[in-house]
Amino acid sequence: MKDEKPTLDHFFAQVYAVVRLVPPGRVTSYGAIAKYIGSARSSRMVGWAMNGSHAVKPKVPAHRVVNRNGLLTGKHHFATEHDMQRLLEKENVIVKDDQVVEFKRLFWDPSTELL
DNA sequence: CGATTGACGTACG
DNA sequence: TCGTACGCCAATC
Numbered sequence: 001m002k003d004e005k006p007t008l009d010h011f012f013a014q015v016y017a018v019v020r021l022v023p024p025g026r027v028t029s030y031g032a033i034a035k036y037i038g039s040a041r042s043s044r045m046v047g048w049a050m051n052g053s054h055a056v057k058p059k060v061p062a063h064r065v066v067n068r069n070g071l072l073t074g075k076h077h078f079a080t081e082h083d084m085q086r087l088l089e090k091e092n093v094i095v096k097d098d099q100v101v102e103f104k105r106l107f108w109d110p111s112t113e114l115l
Numbered sequence: 116c117g118a119t120t121g122a123c124g125t126a127c128g
Numbered sequence: 129t130c131g132t133a134c135g136c137c138a139a140t141c
Contacts (some may be wrong), residue, residue: 031124034136040124042136047122051139067123074122 011037015049016056018110022064024091024106027100030069037112050074063087070103 022028030046039045046065053060058094063084067073075084075098085095094101 029124030122034123039136041134043123043125044121044136045123045138048138050122053122062122065122072122077122 011039011042011045012049012052015046016053016060018114019053019060019062019065020058021110021114022061022108025093025106027064027066027070027088027093027103027106028108028110029066029070031068032107032109032111033065036114042073047074051077061087064091064108066100066103070100072098072105079092 010114017031018033018036019028030043030050031040034040034043034046043057050060050062050065062074063078065074070104072088072095075081078084085098085114088095089098
């Protein structure tokens with residue numbers, strides 16, 4: 001085995017892996033992913049990773065990733081702002097005022113669910 | 116090369 | 129409870 005250097009590439013890879021494992025109708029947060037990986041304070045890097053998610057195959061359901069408030073902060077990075085909300089609603093996720101309804105109930109924590 | 120920004124979150128007062 | 133400060137690290141100006 002090799003030394004497991006916590007490189008950013010590895011960080012990105014784990015982010016993509018976790019997001020891909022998010023089941024439909026569920027959402028997760030940047031901090032939850034970051035924390036699951038081990039860098040709870042690197043939540044910004046998670047967001048930056050999502051920025052390149054569109055260039056990763058298979059595609060990453062970035063629309064299932066929202067901020068800690070359940071707010072669709074990243075909707076502006078999609079094709080259109082309504083795309084993210086529409087994708088969520090398509091998965092039975094209710095979005096009101098750019099905010100995920102029952103976010104607490106739909107929250108999917110890798111450290112809890114995926115464990 | 117230095118300063119600012121960014122799909123966030125936690126800590127502190 | 130709310131507002132401000134800091135950390136994180138890369139990309140951009």
